[in-house]
Amino acid sequence: MKPAVKPSTSRRKFLAQASATVVAASVPYTFTASRSLAQSKSQRLGFALIGVGGNGTRTAPVGKQFADLVALCDVDSNHLAYGNQLLCDGKADLHADYRDVLTREDIDIVQISTPDHWHTKILIEAMYAGKDAYCEKPLTLTIDEGKLIRKVQQETGKVVQVGTQQRSSFNFFNNALAVIADGRLGKLSKITVGIDAGGWSPEIPVAKVSEGLDWDRWLGPTPKTEFRYLADPKKDSARNYTNGHTHFRWWYEHSGGKLTDWGAHHIDIAMLAIAAAGQNNDPVSVGGKSKHDVDFKDGVAVQKNRYNTAREFDLNVNFAGNDVVINIRHDVDNGILFEGELGRIFVNRGKLVGKPIEDLVAKPLPDDSIAKIYRNMPMQGNDRDAHWANFIDSIEKRTLPISDVHSHMKMLNVCHLAGICCRLGRTIHWDQASETITGDELAASMMSRPYREGFEIDMGN
Structure with a gap:
């Protein structure tokens, strides 16, 4: 269950105002079919x-x-x-x-x-x-x-x-980035990223592998381990517990928990916003507090029968220049709160709100604002539709798509650093130029993992 945490008075006031003034940013843009x-x-x-x-x-x-x-x-x-x-x-x-x-x-x-x-x-x-x-x-x-x-x-x-x-959300996220890029928030000081609490489980026993599932191949490159499964006593199939399908994301062996699940979405937008504001988004450190439901030794979970990714976290990502911080939390609304010297806005998949958004009615953004955010590529539809259309258009033109592997990994590295921070319980320092964890030999060793024999990558040699 998500812990009951009362937001600060200023935050309660802001969210109340935001909920009462859900205003869509009206930015003209031509949607071009692939x-x-x-x-x-x-x-x-x-x-x-x-x-x-x-x-x-x-x-x-x-x-x-x-x-x-x-x-x-x-x-x-x-x-x-x-x-x-x-x-x-x-x-x-x-x-x-x-x-x-x-x-x-x-x-x-x-x-x-x-x-x-x-x-x-x-x-x-x-x-x-x-x-x-x-x-x-x-x-x-x-x-x-x-x-x-x-x-x-x-x-x-x-x-x-x-x-x-x-990245292909015209209605909300691209509009938020356009507002920030146009200077409506001024210099960013803090970005709060809410990604909800991680998964919880009771002790999950070893079980017979589900019929039809090739468990050895499902594990693939990760270490050989026994299949675990526990049916929810209330017969709610959505609450079954396992180290296999769907719930793999709650095991560090197979994923990174909420930090690489929702984090890979919202931290992505947060880092794009820092760049859009003209500020440095090269990370230098990740530190803070976290809570797991199992014990750890040298970054490895000791218990093997419960979900082991972080359940709770309050982490700060610092960047070169130290003029903005991303605060990653489990106990605030899912979404992204941008705070700048001129105002603040909140965005998630259901809304984009705040006074700078309301002000667009009287002072709209320039017509090409969204086009610039979308790298001046044609956009069709919204969200997944636009994302696939952009993929096909990039194939036809042999260009980098809107969510290319290079910009994605700069963001995802922050998620991975946050996970290492949680597993070791200490601040992790990062050198962007060499893409290396510095001053911590154990943490640096966690930048990679061995592949199980027989499941190594075929490099096409």
């Missing part, structure tokens, strides 16, 4: 969905507007059967091994929607196989994986769109 939508069936690209779970089945229907979904791949035959009926009327080619997908000449694009620990290996091998890729966030499990992905992307020239679709 040429692919007008292509004939024979000209459309073929794509495959690798990872047919929740995110996969939510995002693939959007992709079907722009390309033909011809194949599904998953290590769970139940996911394959369900996804085939839901997405393809039972007509898709089904694969248990993603490598079979990568050899197919009729597949131009892969959508990678696996658990986080598989992203890097599949993405790198897909690029070497000549595929462009839409990969869900967080792009990597570690900092060093990001360095490798960026190297391979530059080497191969493949287009990779990271699934941080808030």
Whole structure:
């Protein structure tokens, strides 16, 4: 349960005013359709969905507007059967091994929607196989994986769109960035990022692997471990506990908890805002307080039968110049509160509010404000629709998409540093130029993890 925390008086007042004045920022912008939508069936690209779970089945229907979904791949035959009926009327080619997908000449694009620990290996091998890729966030499990992905992307020239679709949110996030870029908040001083508390579990016993699931292949590059599962006593399937499907994000072995889940969305926008304000967004340190439900020794969870990612956190990210700080919290509204010398605004997926937003009625932003935020690329639709359209347009033009791997990793490294801070319980210092943790040998060793034998990355040699 989310802890009951009373906001400060000023914050309560601000949020009350904000809720009463939900004002959409009206910024003229031309939405341009991607040429692919007008292509004939024979000209459309073929794509495959690798990872047919929740995110996969939510995002693939959007992709079907722009390309033909011809194949599904998953290590769970139940996911394959369900996804085939839901997405393809039972007509898709089904694969248990993603490598079979990568050899197919009729597949131009892969959508990678696996658990986080598989992203890097599949993405790198897909690029070497000549595929462009839409990969869900967080792009990597570690900092060093990001360095490798960026190297391979530059080497191969493949287009990779990271699934941080808030970068394609015309209604809220892009408008917030445009307001900040136009100087309406002045110099930013503090950005509070609310990402909710992490997952909780009781002790989860070892259990028989679910029928149809290839557990060894699901684990892939991560250490061999026993499958755990506990059904919710109230028979609420959404509250079942496991170290497998859906709940993988609550285990450091497979993810980074809330810090790389919601953090990968909101910290992304926060860092873009710092740059939009003309301030330095090179991180130098992450420190603060956190709470786990298990004990840690040298950054590794001691207990193996409960969720082990951070449940609570109050972390500060400092940047070169020290003129702005990002405060990452579990106990405030999900969203981003920007505070500057001239005012403040709050944005999430449901609203964009604050006096600088109300002032747009009398003093609108310049007509090209959103276009500049969107790198002057054509935008169609909003959120996932626009994000996929941008991906296809970037494939056609062979340009970096709006959520490219290079800018994504600068943000995601902050999420990873925050996770290392929580696991070690101390401030982590970062050198952006060398992309290295400094002054802490143990923390620096956590920038990478070994791959399990037999699941190393195939570098295309």
